[in-house]
Amino acid sequence: MANHLPSSDRRTEILDAALACFLARGYAATSIADIRSRSGASTGSIYHFFDNKGALALALVQRAVGGWSGSSGEAANPAAAADISIKASVAGLVRWGLANPAALRFLDEVRSLAASDPSLAEVSILLARGDDAARTRYADFVARGEVRDLPWPLAHALMLGPAYDFLRLATADAAPDAADLLATAAWDAVRAS
Numbered sequence: 413m414a415n416h417l418p419s420s421d422r423r424t425e426i427l428d429a430a431l432a433c434f435l436a437r438g439y440a441a442t443s444i445a446d447i448r449s450r451s452g453a454s455t456g457s458i459y460h461f462f463d464n465k466g467a468l469a470l471a472l473v474q475r476a477v478g479g480w481s482g483s484s485g486e487a488a489n490p491a492a493a494a495d496i497s498i499k500a501s502v503a504g505l506v507r508w509g510l511a512n513p514a515a516l517r518f519l520d521e522v523r524s525l526a527a528s529d530p531s532l533a534e535v536s537i538l539l540a541r542g543d544d545a546a547r548t549r550y551a552d553f554v555a556r557g558e559v560r561d562l563p564w565p566l567a568h569a570l571m572l573g574p575a576y577d578f579l580r581l582a583t584a585d586a587a588p589d590a591a592d593l594l595a596t597a598a599w600d601a602v603r604a605s
Contacts, residue, residue, distance in 0.1 A: 422453060422457060422461070423461045425451050425452070425453065426447065426451045426453050426457070426458055426461060426462070426468070427468065427471055427472060427475065428451075429447050429450035429451030429452075429453075430442070430447045430450075430451075430465075430468040430469075430472065431472055431514055431515065431518055432450055432514075433446045433447050433450055434469070434472075434518055434521070434522075435514055435517055435518060435521075438521075439465075439469060439521065439522060439525055439529070439532075440525070440529070442465070443465075444458060444459075444464075444465060447465075447468065464531065465531060466531040466532055466533070466534060466535065467534070469522055469531075469532055469535055470532075470534045470535050470538065472515070472518055472519075472522075473519060473522060473535050473538060473539070474538065475515070476508075476512070476515045476516070476518070476519045477519075477538075477542065479508045479512060479515065480504055480505050480508045480509075481504070482504075482508075483503075483504035483505070483507045483508040483511075484500045484501050484503070484504025484505070484508075485500045485504065486500040487500035487501035487504060493558065494553035494556070494558035494559050494599075494603070495558070495599050495603065497549070497553075498553075498559075498571060498595070498598055498599050498602065499595035499596065499598065499599050500595070501571075501572075502571060502572065502575050502591075502594055502595040502598040502599075503591040503592060503594070503595040504591075505572065505575050505576075505579075506575050506578065506579065506590055506591035506594050506595070507591050509575075509579035509582075510579070510582060510586055510590070510591075513579075513582075516579055520576070520580070522535055523539060526539055543568075546568070547564045547568075550564060550567055550568075551564075557604055558603070558604055559602045559603055559604055560602055560603070560604055560605075562602065567602055570598070570601035570602055571598040571601060571602055572598070574594055574597060574598070575594045575598065578590060578594060
């Protein structure tokens with residue numbers, strides 16, 4: 413009798429294989445056959461869960477964003493003060509990124525590719541929605557006088573740029589207080605005087 417994985421386990425196995433392939437070969441160079449070979453799943457099983465390679469990328473981005481959000485605690489609370497929300501978001505990104513370096517590398521790569529690769533249109537839409545929500549949240553903080561009135565791309569770069577840069581360079585023995593230090597720096601960069 414064949415050993416069959418539960419559906420959720422098979423889907424996770426396929427996603428993990430896709431992530432490994434995307435990181436090893438790059439998104440554009442990876443084929444469904446590569447993912448099939450790495451995961452041990454049949455082509456039919458892959459297409460049962462995912463319509464195409466772009467859908468695999470979208471699921472990986474959703475998983476990454478969910479992991480970051482799950483590590484960010486109060487960041488999503490609409491009633492949270494700006495300092496609590498911004499610090500929680502940045503600290504959550506750093507904690508999640510240190511714990512999931514492969515997913516972070518993929519998220520970093522796919523963010524750049526999504527702007528020009530038609531197969532990543534759904535990823536581009538998801539990322540744009542997230543950016544719009546963050547932009548709106550920041551505008552609310554500006555209106556409440558909690559943060560400086562900065563153009564969104566600058567505010568975003570000041571808050572998250574150092575965290576992304578740290579995560580690109582970090583090793584497994586990264587400073588244990590890095591998340592808190594970067595969260596405080598992000599808040600100091602945008603808080604109202």
